[in-house]
Amino acid sequence: MGSLLSWGKGRVSRWGEFAVEGFIRIAGGSAIFLVALIFFFLLREGTPAFWEVSFSNLVSTRWYPTFGFYGILPLLYGSLLVTTGAILLSVPLGLATAIYMREVAPSWVREILKPLIEVIAGIPSVVLGFLGMVAIAPLVRRWLDLPTGLTAFAGSIMLAYMALPTIVSIAEDAIDAVPKAYRDGALALGATHWQTIYRVVLPAARPGILTAVMLGLGRAIGETMAVMMVTGNAARIGREWAALFRPVRTMTATIAAEMGEVAQGSVHYHVLFAVGIVLFLVTFAINGVAATIALRGQPHRGGQLMR
Amino acid sequence: MSPHTGQRIVFGLLALAAAAVVLPLLLVVGYIVWQGLGAISWEFLSAMPRNGMREGGILPAMVGTVLLTFGTAIAAIPLAIGAAIYLAEYARDNWVTRFIRLCIINLAGIPSITYGLFGLGLFVLFLKLGTSLIAGSLTLGLMTLPVVISTAEEAILAVPQSFRVVSISLGGTKWQTIRHQVLPQALPGILTGIILGLERAAGETAPILFTVAAFYLPQIPRSPLDQTMALPYHLYVISTQVPGMPLTIQHGTAVVLLFFVLSMNLTATLVRSRARRRRPW
Amino acid sequence: MLPQVLEGPQPRFQVRNVTFRYDGREALSHVTLDIPVRGIFVLFGPAQAGKSTLLRLLNRLNDLVEGTEMEGQVLLDGEDIYAPGCDVIALRRRVGMVFALPVALPGTIRENLTYGPRLSGTHDPGELEQRIWESLERAALWDEVKDRLDEPAAELSGGQQQRLCLARVLAMRSEVILLDNPTSGLDPLSTAKVEESLRQLKRDHTIVMVPHSVQQAVRIADWAAFLLDGRLIETDVAQEVFSRPQDRRTSDYITGRFG
Numbered sequence: 001m002g003s004l005l006s007w008g009k010g011r012v013s014r015w016g017e018f019a020v021e022g023f024i025r026i027a028g029g030s031a032i033f034l035v036a037l038i039f040f041f042l043l044r045e046g047t048p049a050f051w052e053v054s055f056s057n058l059v060s061t062r063w064y065p066t067f068g069f070y071g072i073l074p075l076l077y078g079s080l081l082v083t084t085g086a087i088l089l090s091v092p093l094g095l096a097t098a099i100y101m102r103e104v105a106p107s108w109v110r111e112i113l114k115p116l117i118e119v120i121a122g123i124p125s126v127v128l129g130f131l132g133m134v135a136i137a138p139l140v141r142r143w144l145d146l147p148t149g150l151t152a153f154a155g156s157i158m159l160a161y162m163a164l165p166t167i168v169s170i171a172e173d174a175i176d177a178v179p180k181a182y183r184d185g186a187l188a189l190g191a192t193h194w195q196t197i198y199r200v201v202l203p204a205a206r207p208g209i210l211t212a213v214m215l216g217l218g219r220a221i222g223e224t225m226a227v228m229m230v231t232g233n234a235a236r237i238g239r240e241w242a243a244l245f246r247p248v249r250t251m252t253a254t255i256a257a258e259m260g261e262v263a264q265g266s267v268h269y270h271v272l273f274a275v276g277i278v279l280f281l282v283t284f285a286i287n288g289v290a291a292t293i294a295l296r297g298q299p300h301r302g303g304q305l306m307r
Numbered sequence: 308m309s310p311h312t313g314q315r316i317v318f319g320l321l322a323l324a325a326a327a328v329v330l331p332l333l334l335v336v337g338y339i340v341w342q343g344l345g346a347i348s349w350e351f352l353s354a355m356p357r358n359g360m361r362e363g364g365i366l367p368a369m370v371g372t373v374l375l376t377f378g379t380a381i382a383a384i385p386l387a388i389g390a391a392i393y394l395a396e397y398a399r400d401n402w403v404t405r406f407i408r409l410c411i412i413n414l415a416g417i418p419s420i421t422y423g424l425f426g427l428g429l430f431v432l433f434l435k436l437g438t439s440l441i442a443g444s445l446t447l448g449l450m451t452l453p454v455v456i457s458t459a460e461e462a463i464l465a466v467p468q469s470f471r472v473v474s475i476s477l478g479g480t481k482w483q484t485i486r487h488q489v490l491p492q493a494l495p496g497i498l499t500g501i502i503l504g505l506e507r508a509a510g511e512t513a514p515i516l517f518t519v520a521a522f523y524l525p526q527i528p529r530s531p532l533d534q535t536m537a538l539p540y541h542l543y544v545i546s547t548q549v550p551g552m553p554l555t556i557q558h559g560t561a562v563v564l565l566f567f568v569l570s571m572n573l574t575a576t577l578v579r580s581r582a583r584r585r586r587p588w
Numbered sequence: 589m590l591p592q593v594l595e596g597p598q599p600r601f602q603v604r605n606v607t608f609r610y611d612g613r614e615a616l617s618h619v620t621l622d623i624p625v626r627g628i629f630v631l632f633g634p635a636q637a638g639k640s641t642l643l644r645l646l647n648r649l650n651d652l653v654e655g656t657e658m659e660g661q662v663l664l665d666g667e668d669i670y671a672p673g674c675d676v677i678a679l680r681r682r683v684g685m686v687f688a689l690p691v692a693l694p695g696t697i698r699e700n701l702t703y704g705p706r707l708s709g710t711h712d713p714g715e716l717e718q719r720i721w722e723s724l725e726r727a728a729l730w731d732e733v734k735d736r737l738d739e740p741a742a743e744l745s746g747g748q749q750q751r752l753c754l755a756r757v758l759a760m761r762s763e764v765i766l767l768d769n770p771t772s773g774l775d776p777l778s779t780a781k782v783e784e785s786l787r788q789l790k791r792d793h794t795i796v797m798v799p800h801s802v803q804q805a806v807r808i809a810d811w812a813a814f815l816l817d818g819r820l821i822e823t824d825v826a827q828e829v830f831s832r833p834q835d836r837r838t839s840d841y842i843t844g845r846f847g
Contacts, residue, residue, distance in 0.1 A: 016481045021397070027389025028398060032411040034449065038417065041428040096324030104318050105325070114331050115576065122572045123336075123565070124510025125419075126539045130546050132562050133336050134554075164328055194314035215416070222418025224513040225539075229547060252420045252513070255532075257426070259517055264432060276424045280417065287416030291409050399654070469691045473753075476649060477704035477760060478681035487703070492694060 005027035035136060042280055046273030053057075053271060059242030063235035063249075065258065070271045072278065074235040077137070078248035080154070082227055083158025085244060086220045087161055091213055093160070098212075102175045103197050129229030131156040137230060150232035158226040163216035170215060174208020175201060207293050221252075222283050228253035251279050256307045275280030339561050346559025355525040360545055361552055363525075367562055370527050370569065371535035372509055374444055378531070379508040382448025383455055384501060390452075391497075396485055415453035419513040419563035422450045426518040441531040443519025451476040451504040458477055458503065462496025463489060495582030502575035509541065510568045522548075538564045598666055600625045600764060600794040601646060606660035608641055610653065615641045617818040619660075626812035628786060628824065632802060634847055637815040639798045643766050646796065647683040648676050664764075675793045681708055684757030688750035688769040692741035697733055699751060700741045704760045723758035727751045728785045747778025754785065765789065769799040771804070783808050802842055806830050814838045 002227070053070050096116075101110050136157055137149030144153075177203050190279035202209070232247020235254070255272050262268040301304040355450035390411075415559030426446030436442045466489050474484040490497075512520075528535040542560045547550045555581040601623035608616040623629045623792045631639040644650045645662055648669060661668050666706060669679055680838055681704075693700050701723060702716045710716065720737070724730040729751045733744070741752060750770060767786075771779040781799075786795055786808060801807040805826070812830065813823035814837075821835050833839040840846055 006315070007560075010433055014480075017480055022481055024389045024393045024397060027386050028393025028407060030390060031388060031407050031414060031452075033408045034452070035413055037429070038421070038425045041425050042421070045424075045428045049426050093328055097328050098320045100318075100325045104321055111327060113329065116333075118434070118576070119569060119572060120329075120332055122568055123332075124512070124539055124568055126510070126512045126543050127339075127561050127565055130542055130557070131339065132388035133546060134557070135338060161332060168328070183587055192310045192314050194317050195310060210407050213350070218416045222420070224418065224420040225543060229543070253417060255420050255424065256516055259427070273424060273428070276421055279420050283416050283418055283421075284413060287413050289415070291412040294412070295405065295408060469687075469689070470693060472649070472687070473653070473691050473693060473704075473756075474707075475652065476647065476680055476685045476687075477707060477756065478677050479704075479707045480677060483707050484805070488693065 002075040014223040027234035039280065042273060042277050046270060046275075046277045047279045049267070049270035051266045051272035058271075058274075061237050061252070065271070066269045070267075072251075072271075074237050075249060075251045075254050075275060076233070076278070077237045078235065079192060079221055079250040079252070081152050081244065081248055082155040082159055082231060082250055083217065083220045086159035087213070087217055089156060089160035090167055090216060090220075093211070094164050094216065095171055095209065097164075098168050098171035098175060099202075103201070105191070113240060117165050117168050121169070122163065123161075125162060125223060125225040126229075126299055128158050128161055128226040132226065132230035137201050148232060148247065150230055150247055151245050152231055153244050155227045155248070155250075156244075158230050159220045159223055162223050162226050163220045166219055167212045167216040170212035171205070171209050174205040174212065176209065178204045206236060207296070211290050211294045214286055214293070218283050218290065221286065222279065224256050228256055233257065255279075257278050314336045328517060329545070333364050339565075342555065343558030343560075343562035346553075346555040351559060352563070356523070357525075358475070360523060360541075360549060361556070365541060365563065367527060368536040368538045368541040368560075369526055369563065369567075371440075371519075371537040372539070372564075374440060374528065374535065375447060375515065375537055376505050378440055378444025379447040379451055380501070380505055382444050382503065383451040383508075387452050387455035387501075387504075388459055388497065390456045391463060392485060392490075394456070394460050396481070396489070411453050411456055414449075415457070419450060419511050420516075423448055423514045423516050423518060425449075425559050426514060431518055437532065438517065438519055438521075439532045440519055440528055440535055442534075443515045443537075444531075446514045446518045447508040447511065450511070451508045452509025454504040454507065455497075455500050459493070459497045462493040463501065465496060466492045474583040477486075495578055499575045499579045500570055500584075502578065506568055506571040506575070509571065510539055510564065512543055515540055538567065596629070597625060599623055600665065601796075602661075602663040602666075603642070603645070603799045604661040604663070606642075606645065606658070606662060608638075608645065608650070608659075610641075611627050611655040611658075611659040615818050619815075619818075619820045621813055621820055621823055623796060624811060625794055626790060627736070628790050628797060628808050630805045630809035631663055631796065631798050631813050631815060632805045633815040633821075634841065636817075639815055640768050641799055641818075642815065643685075643768055643796060646764070646766055647680050647685055649680075649685065652675065657672040663774040677708075681760055681764060682762055683764040684760055684762035685766040685768065686750070686753045686757060686770045688772050690746060690753050690773070692744065692749045692752060695740045695741065696736045697744070697752065700756055700761045704756060708760070719759045719761070723755040726785065726789060729753035729755055735782075744775065745778075747774045747781065749786070750774060750778065751782060754782065758789075762793075764794040764796065769798050769800055771798050781805075802830075802844075814841065816841070 057070050058072055060069065061073050062069040062071045063074050101113050105113065124263065132154055137154045139149065140146065140154050141149030181199050182204055183196055186200045190198070227250050231249060231253065233249045234247035234254060235249040256276055258268070259272050262272065324459055351364045352369065353366055355366055357363035394404070394407070398407070414520060423446065430436050430442035430445050431438055470492070471484050474488045479487070515537055519534060519537070521534040521536050522544060524534060524536050538560065541568045542557070545560060546557045599622040603619055603621045604718055606616055606619045607614065607679060614726065617784035619642065631642060633639055658670060662670055664679070664683070668674070680697070693703060700722060701720045705716060705719055721730065724733065729748060732748060741749065745754060771782050774782065790810065811823070812826040814829065814835070816822045816837055822829060822833065822838055829838065830842060833842060
């Protein structure tokens with residue numbers, strides 16, 4: 001047997017292995033590179049808007065690009081209105097469903113519900129938009145006696161369905177992760193099942209539930225097709241509650257609807273990218289918060305062969 | 308009211324909530340299927356659209372979606388699996404790794420329309436690929452990355468340490484161990500993640516709006532630089548942009564898209580449960 | 589007590605003043621010890637004494653753990669295996685290990701046995717078949733599995749799996765066999781079979797073992813070393829250590845005063 005200090009045969013394959021490991025390391029770092037790349041490109045195409053269009057124009061309340069009005073506020077307003085409505089619908093429903101599935105439902109019910117939620121998660125947003133358009137909006141119009149069903153409210157409903165699966169599954173995981181010892185302790189002290197849930201399990205699962213809500217929120221704000229086909233696309237700001245029941249337009253829908261028609265390099269083009277920047281920053285912030293909550297206290301598991 | 312009665316009321320409300328989530332959707336989906344089934348015929352599935360898409364079939368859209376799904380797979384899978392292997396087997400517990408994870412979570416949270424914008428800016432315009440299959444695939448691939456990375460990493464971490472240790476002690480290198488022990492055993496989990504990621508890519512409209520989708524292109528694409536129709540975009544277009552479009556065709560297209568996407572969902576579920584049963588640990 | 593450093597033919601392993609830490613905590617402290625080329629060398633002592641740590645130094649399996657520090661030298665046939673230019677892969681091919689719990693790799697018995705040789709570049713089917721027969725024969729497993737080579741290894745009993753793990757190491761034609769508490773999960777019959785195999789194998793191999801109990805050590809050891817709290821207390825020919833221990837602590841442990 002040869003000396004251990006020599007370079008034995010098989011070194012050639014070591015070079016191949018070296019190349020593979022190099023690729024793996026590059027792949028690992030690519031996530032950072034890609035986020036930076038995306039942000040860079042958005043900036044590249046969007047910042048010209050900030051000197052092509054006056055600041056007062058950008059923060060005005062009129063979005064009529066064909067006449068040179070590039071007020072982003074109505075779009076921001078539309079996004080916020082629809083998203084708020086979606087959150088108000090999906091968080092209570094989603095949480096309740098998660099609690100029901102994890103704590104209350106008999107296992108046969110859970111076996112049916114879980115795949116169903118996954119199926120809902122898989123429905124493409126365009127199909128939900130279509131559903132909203134042909135089924136929900138007419139209902140909204142008839143029940144609430146409105147001139148049109150294509151309103152922020154209808155958008156909120158469809159958005160809620162887009163966000164629900166995310167909220168339900170993450171909240172469910174969070175509830176599931178609460179140690180059995182906590183529950184057993186409370187029950188041993190004489191608490192009912194619901195009291196245990198309300199006072200022990202939910203507070204313990206709070207970080208995970210918060211993560212679920214934030215990720216659902218992020219999904220809702222970023223959604224395009226489901227809102228575009230259902231909210232009526234009128235870039236207006238309303239100051240009363242009734243605004244919920246009139247058409248609005250979101251940032252996402254604006255980009256989707258108008259980008260196809262603009263000339264590359266035109267002012268309109270740059271402003272749309274600027275709207276994209278705003279959208280990117282908003283979702284970045286929301287997901288950053290969610291990530292911090294989620295990653296806090298979670299040790300990195302990989303990279304070690306033995307503990 | 309005793310706590311027990313209160314509990315029963317609350318639990319009833321919770322059940323109601325769960326029903327409110329699931330039932331309306333089932334009803335509405337059922338409505339679409341019922342309306343759309345009538346439109347589905349062999350001609351519908353195999354012919355080109357005619358008369359401004361008001362008649363004929365949706366073949367080019369179906370083919371386009373299939374091709375885009377393949378393209379997404381090619382664009383996303385190698386990089387995603389590489390990144391997953393890195394995180395699970397090579398990365399150390401330091402701030403760089405944490406930052407990478409943060410970036411992956413952020414990539415997952417970027418709206419699909421933003422990916423569309425980026426795809427337009429980089430692939431279509433800057434790299435001059437034009438609206439093409441390749442631009443669309445790259446854009447969709449990028450969007451699919453975070454999902455596949457996360458599930459693949461989970462699958463790799465789930466492989467017990469003991470196999471790795473045995474392989475190393477027999478004189479295996481790190482990569483040999485990953486290649487011969489870890490990856491084969493993590494494969495079903497990785498596959499599930501890939502299928503779920505591709506399922507999402509197949510159903511997305513916003514990323515393909517400006518990068519590949521064609522409004523009315525009654526032909527099968529012949530090269531990666533061609534534009535193509537695609538099912539999600541097609542559904543959007545025929546339900547909002549074409550006056551006089553028969554409702555049954557709209558419903559039928561929705562049904563086909565749903566079927567495509569949900570069958571991928573089902574495949575992923577089957578792969579997952581079959582793998583769980585045959586696990587060697 | 590034999591001097592810790594032997595004279596005569598070069599020992600297989602020479603451990604020189606080794607101190608080993610996990611995350612700052614000392615697991616081995618200034619250990620110096622020689623392991624002869626032939627025979628069964630047993631490292632015994634109470635829990636947390638550093639036995640497994642020392643064992644894993646011999647094939648550098650501790651490299652896999654983060655946050656460790658190592659001082660001192662470990663020489664295999666005169667060469668420092670912790671020297672910067674050392675080929676760890678080649679080391680592990682020469683120094684094989686059997687772990688406390690049997691780990692059958694997924695796949696057939698044949699695949700388990702040929703995995704290691706194939707990793708090191710042996711692909712000739714004739715050669716592989718030869719190794720399969722040889723290793724199973726010497727692990728006393730051939731008769732039991734010769735008709736089942738292409739069946740899943742996971743279907744073997746615990747004792748058979750552990751002998752398969754031993755056969756896996758033998759298939760590598762390793763000169764040294766390290767065993768970390770190999771019979772802890774086995775019934776007495778399987779334990780006896782493993783011990784009998786080791787008695788046969790010691791004629792051509794260096795065997796270093798952490799035993800399950802002092803009784804096992806007494807049964808099969810040719811050489812023994814007693815470790816306590818990371819320190820080597822004494823080492824000698826097994827008979828001397830067990831019947832005439834030099835150190836009070838050694839005799840206390842052997843007689844069961846503490847454990």
